[in-house]
Amino acid sequence: MTTIVIKIGGGEGIELGPILDEFSELVKSGVRAVLVHGGSHETNLVSEQLGHPPTFIKSPSGHESRRTDRTTLEIFEMVYCGKTNKGIVEHLQTRGVNALGLSGIDGGLWKGKRKGAIRAVDDEGRTTIIRDDLSGKVESCDAALINLLLDSGRTPVLTPPALAVDGDDPGKSVAINVDADRAAAITAAALGADELLLLSNVPGVLADPSDRSTLIASTAEAGIDAVREAAGGRMKNKVLAAEEALNGGVKRSVIGSANGENPIAAARAGAGTVFEPTANPA
Amino acid sequence: MTTIVIKIGGGEGIELGPILDEFSELVKSGVRAVLVHGGSHETNLVSEQLGHPPTFIKSPSGHESRRTDRTTLEIFEMVYCGKTNKGIVEHLQTRGVNALGLSGIDGGLWKGKRKGAIRAVDDEGRTTIIRDDLSGKVESCDAALINLLLDSGRTPVLTPPALAVDGDDPGKSVAINVDADRAAAITAAALGADELLLLSNVPGVLADPSDRSTLIASTAEAGIDAVREAAGGRMKNKVLAAEEALNGGVKRSVIGSANGENPIAAARAGAGTVFEPTANPA
Numbered sequence: 123m124t125t126i127v128i129k130i131g132g133g134e135g136i137e138l139g140p141i142l143d144e145f146s147e148l149v150k151s152g153v154r155a156v157l158v159h160g161g162s163h164e165t166n167l168v169s170e171q172l173g174h175p176p177t178f179i180k181s182p183s184g185h186e187s188r189r190t191d192r193t194t195l196e197i198f199e200m201v202y203c204g205k206t207n208k209g210i211v212e213h214l215q216t217r218g219v220n221a222l223g224l225s226g227i228d229g230g231l232w233k234g235k236r237k238g239a240i241r242a243v244d245d246e247g248r249t250t251i252i253r254d255d256l257s258g259k260v261e262s263c264d265a266a267l268i269n270l271l272l273d274s275g276r277t278p279v280l281t282p283p284a285l286a287v288d289g290d291d292p293g294k295s296v297a298i299n300v301d302a303d304r305a306a307a308i309t310a311a312a313l314g315a316d317e318l319l320l321l322s323n324v325p326g327v328l329a330d331p332s333d334r335s336t337l338i339a340s341t342a343e344a345g346i347d348a349v350r351e352a353a354g355g356r357m358k359n360k361v362l363a364a365e366e367a368l369n370g371g372v373k374r375s376v377i378g379s380a381n382g383e384n385p386i387a388a389a390r391a392g393a394g395t396v397f398e399p400t401a402n403p404a
Numbered sequence: 405m406t407t408i409v410i411k412i413g414g415g416e417g418i419e420l421g422p423i424l425d426e427f428s429e430l431v432k433s434g435v436r437a438v439l440v441h442g443g444s445h446e447t448n449l450v451s452e453q454l455g456h457p458p459t460f461i462k463s464p465s466g467h468e469s470r471r472t473d474r475t476t477l478e479i480f481e482m483v484y485c486g487k488t489n490k491g492i493v494e495h496l497q498t499r500g501v502n503a504l505g506l507s508g509i510d511g512g513l514w515k516g517k518r519k520g521a522i523r524a525v526d527d528e529g530r531t532t533i534i535r536d537d538l539s540g541k542v543e544s545c546d547a548a549l550i551n552l553l554l555d556s557g558r559t560p561v562l563t564p565p566a567l568a569v570d571g572d573d574p575g576k577s578v579a580i581n582v583d584a585d586r587a588a589a590i591t592a593a594a595l596g597a598d599e600l601l602l603l604s605n606v607p608g609v610l611a612d613p614s615d616r617s618t619l620i621a622s623t624a625e626a627g628i629d630a631v632r633e634a635a636g637g638r639m640k641n642k643v644l645a646a647e648e649a650l651n652g653g654v655k656r657s658v659i660g661s662a663n664g665e666n667p668i669a670a671a672r673a674g675a676g677t678v679f680e681p682t683a684n685p686a
Contacts, residue, residue, distance in 0.1 A: 168454075168482075171453070171454050171455070172450075172453050172454065173453070196486075196487050196491070199486045199487055199490040199491075200450075200482035200483065200486035200487050201482065201486065202486070203485060203486045203489070203490050203505075204478075204481045204482035204483065204484070204485045204486025204487070205478050205481055205482050205486070207485070208481040208485050208507055208509060208565070208579065209478070209481075211507075211509050211510055212509055212567075212577070212578070212579045215509060215512065215567055215574060215577050216574055216575050216576075216577045216578070217574065217575075218574040220511055220512055221510070221511075222506070222510040222511040223485075223506075223507070223510050224504070224505075224506075224510075225490055225493075225505070227490060227493050227494055227497060228493055228503070228504040228505050228506075229502055229503075229504035229553075229558050230497065230502055266556075267556075267558075270552065270556060271511075274548075274549075274552060276511050276549075283490070285494075285497055292497060292498055292499065292500040293498050293499075294498075295494070295497050295498045296494070296498070297490065297494045
């Protein structure tokens with residue numbers, strides 16, 4: 123039976139209704155489907171409304187990530203695990219899919235490591251060290267929990283945060299903000315999924331980010347190095363995720379659009395940037 | 405093996421840390437424990453902060469309930485399912501308990517009916533009819549889902565909303581605000597639990613709500629009618645819940661305090677108002 127992990131981004135301009143309807147049909151067709159979602163744009167809006175505007179950490183290499191203090195983490199959980207996750211679960215339930223929402227801390231589903239010291243470059247170009255950020259990276263996924271749900275006819279809807287663990291002392295565990303694309307990749311690998319689809323408000327990896335006609339159709343054609351080089355900003359994480367999934371045994375990853383007509387079927391048919399193991403035999 | 409359902413209220417003045425620590429020890433002692441929680445006070449605060457202040461519907465009989473329009477439901481989900489539920493799950497994980505948070509819509513855990521027309525009395529004493537409120541009552545709990553989690557070593561942490569269903573058409577399903585005390589009672593009955601503890605910021609049913617020394621210790625002593633009569637406001641729902649649990653086969657319900665030293669052990673030892681089947685043999 124085909125197993126597919128689909129990540130739907132939380133960026134601006136993604137209309138969830140149509141893709142969730144398509145996802146419902148996929149589930150009803152018998153595919154073992156797992157949904158992973160973000161919520162970054164809505165988190166920015168709610169953070170502003172709650173008087174705790176989002177701030178971002180810029181690394182020396184130019185990578186931006188959300189500054190996650192305790193208040194931000196709580197807002198993050200309100201949006202990701204509350205409003206967005208339950209909104210998706212409700213929508214799927216109305217389509218006859220027995221959806222069940224979990225965050226990565228529930229049942230210790232996604233475990234990982236919290237970042238220790240983060241080097242941040244401020245507006246004047248000075249580097250500072252941030253030690254109290256509640257962010258990190260997922261390293262493992264409890265496939266048994268997801269299979270328990272899938273085997274009993276329930277459809278998992280997964281979202282950050284994850285649980286950072288420090289050795290064997292649960293007392294040092296803490297919820298952390300993690301990249302949902304890479305969490306989806308770890309999940310797909312843990313499940314031995316056939317496909318990982320990373321769908322968002324961009325059509326795939328673009329050679330020129332401002333020109334949608336420069337879409338790189340596949341790593342097989344362009345070569346993985348060209349794809350890596352073309353990916354900037356948040357796309358970097360998607361490329362890393364697509365590669366991680368393949369390295370973990372997933373047969374195919376696609377970075378594609380969450381919008382348009384039948385975006386899931388389109389991505390499965392190759393719309394977007396397709397990653398396949400044969401693309402990089404070295 | 406003993407099965408206990410513990411509801412911790414979401415009212416003002418409840419300190420969650422100590423009772424969650426005690427709950428963790430209970431789980432580690434081998435009890436099959438399920439936690440249900442509210443979030444009403446925090447929802448009021450966040451509603452204010454988000455510029456959508458809470459309003460309440462007063463029924464002709466004087467009962468007050470939260471007016472739940474779509475925006476309120478989303479705020480409700482942010483607080484109950486996001487901030488509060490994930491905060492509790494994180495706390496329990498740090499205590500070595502493999503907690504897993506679910507709302508009543510997840511997996512269709514709590515199903516019920518949405519209220520049709522609600523009669524509301526306004527400040528001038530006029531009665532109006534509200535037809536679009538997203539609130540209702542839990543009628544069933546999927547015990548199989550909870551047992552699936554308990555049997556695999558996971559501890560369920562449950563919270564509203566629930567899923568209202570309308571006949572066989574999932575398209576008419578909708579998330580609804582429900583009373584968490586009564587949801588806990590339905591859960592305890594569905595599980596065949598030994599005990600239901602309803603712990604909040606009051607010590608139990610008081611004959612005089614302003615005087616804590618007038619605590620009614622048990623239905624066996626005072627008679628169920630006296631307990632029902634003494635209960636006003638939100639306590640009415642707790643008494644209904646305590647009775648519903650007994651009617652569903654639960655051996656004992658206790659309405660007690662969530663604060664103080666070891667509030668779970670205290671309630672189990674009889675602190676608060678104890679409901680037992682023998683109290684009302686008629």
